[in-house]
Amino acid sequence: MIIGLTGSYCSGKDTVAEYIVKNSGFYHFSLSDEIRILMKEKNIEPTRENLIVFGTRLRQEEGNDVLAKSVISKFEANKNYCITSIRHTQEVIRLKTVKKFVLINVDAPQAIRFSRMQDRKRQGDPTTLERFIELEQKECQSSGSGQQVALCSKMADITFVNDTDNIKQLHNQIDNLLKNLQVKYHE
Numbered sequence: 001m002i003i004g005l006t007g008s009y010c011s012g013k014d015t016v017a018e019y020i021v022k023n024s025g026f027y028h029f030s031l032s033d034e035i036r037i038l039m040k041e042k043n044i045e046p047t048r049e050n051l052i053v054f055g056t057r058l059r060q061e062e063g064n065d066v067l068a069k070s071v072i073s074k075f076e077a078n079k080n081y082c083i084t085s086i087r088h089t090q091e092v093i094r095l096k097t098v099k100k101f102v103l104i105n106v107d108a109p110q111a112i113r114f115s116r117m118q119d120r121k122r123q124g125d126p127t128t129l130e131r132f133i134e135l136e137q138k139e140c141q142s143s144g145s146g147q148q149v150a151l152c153s154k155m156a157d158i159t160f161v162n163d164t165d166n167i168k169q170l171h172n173q174i175d176n177l178l179k180n181l182q183v184k185y186h187e
Contacts, residue, residue: 002098006086006152007106009136010113012162017082019174024183031067032085047124059145064090087147092155105156108163
């Protein structure tokens, strides 16, 4: 099975992915990590804004599904994968060509997401709510090679609301989600 995670900024996609990987034996690929690898080779600082600009340029030059094609080429038979940072509709379309792919939209209210972003203190994250909103709007283009998070979310098979800060409750919600998807756990 291939589980794709899309969703709004700081909604908890990576937290959900980490739990799935740790408890279900999935392998993780992040489309943003694919960009970070290329940026590192070119000595470009991996700020959020640089990731957006670099990723847009990469999609313009190599096709809007370039990141999805990159991770698909790394898949091995009979393994389960969890893919995060899906931010363009063409990435979704490409991933949906893979057998047993399901796209999950992870979301949370904006105030919770901004608070999470402040708590994580990641390099390049905005420090004000206004800047957070501005960057989030840049992620929601409706055409072209830029990020299309809102459109990707609409393409999801399932929406998962992650509005809790109680990690045990979150894990229970993920367990229920995986059970509904008939994911077999490692013993």
